[in-house]
Amino acid sequence: MSADIATPLRPPRPDWHWHLGVAAFLLVWWLVYGQLIPVSEWIASLFPVERHSHTGEAVAFFFYDVPKVMMLLTLIVFAMGVVRSFFSPEKTRALLSGKSEGVGNVLSASLGIVTPFCSCSAVPLFIGFVSAGVPLGVTFSFLIAAPMVNEVALVLLFGLVGWQVAATYLVFGLAIAILAGFVIGKLRLEGWLQDWVRDIHSGADAPVAVEDERLTMADRYKLGIEAVREIFGKVWMWIILGIGVGALIHGYVPEDLMARIMGADAWWSVPAAVLMGIPMYTNAAGVIPIIEALLGKGAALGTVLAFMMSVIALSLPEMIILKQVLTLRLIAVFVGVVASGILAVGFLFNQIF
Secondary structure, three states: OOOOOOOOOOOOOOHHHHHHHHHHHHHHHHHHHOOHHHHHHHHHHOOOOOOOOHHHHHHHHHHHHHHHHHHHHHHHHHHHHHHHOOOOHHHHHHHHOOOOOOHHHHHHHHHHHHOOOOHHHHHHHHHHHHHOOOOHHHHHHHHHHHHHOOHHHHHHHHHHHOHHHHHHHHHHHHHHHHHHHHHHHHOOOHHHEOHHHHHHHHOOOOOOOOOOOOOOHHHHHHHHHHHHHHHHHHHHHHHHHHHHHHHHHHHHOOHHHHHHHHOOOOOOHHHHHHHHHOOOOOOHHHHHHHHHHHHHOOOOHHHHHHHHHHHHHOOHHHHHHHOOOEOHHHHHHHHHHHHHHHHHHHHHHHHHO
8 A cells, every 4th residue: 555645735825815914014114124224323333443434434334225225125026026927028029019110119118117127138038029020129129228227226216315316217218218219220220130130030920929827916926026036136246246335435435536536527427437337247236326325425416327327228248148139230339329328318417417
């Protein structure tokens, strides 16, 4: 006789259990978030340094920003993981395919906010878009907006430097994505795709399949939790590294030096910031703490925004990935158009503010 005993499957928890758990999580999150300042000050007091010295300022900045950024990231990634369950890549392609230029650019850039695919996803997304018949310029609007104007960037900007900067970044980031994609589309550069991608594009006449997802709210909550696990695994190191750099800037870099390098009075500061940002490899979670510290030291808003946009939207690793599907000529056009938009934003804001 077999010793195996069949174990009955445990029935899934009803949705109201998940609703209650999420409500409890939000309550605990809010209570803990409200205590971050006194806790960070207490941790800083444990170090054998003067609180208002350079080291003391850096230590307090680090131990306040790390949990703050982690908590903001957890909350918004969970929420957008739930939202993203309504926007699969297949549904995104279906929404974008067949749309005319202009309307398609606006729609694709807007979808880039709620479907924040990173540069690592650029190649399969690009192939999927062109194979579905999405115009090249519309595809570029999405690929610019998705990494640059995503929920992580907006929420961290809101939490760290205020809603004014976050709203400014949203408006001008979308404008760059829409206009750059529109210009690239008008140039009719489909012939500058890599040969094998161009062959896929020319033969793309099949309808796009859309997943039929019948998910309960419990399923969507689970996808939100999975999104937190996945994204944290990718960005936690960059968050700590970025906050560490920001802490050093906050504590040790003199304000007058930063104002001279990245101030509005230096005309060359904006192009220099863009050039400095391109070879860097980080994301919104890693660069925004640095942005916070730079602004706190008197750096000009336009210069700082230009630096941030170039780091996120024009990183060298992303260009290397895109080389698999784009020729060097098309990459050069892409970089030139996007960089021109970023420079315009930088100069404009340095004149206004």
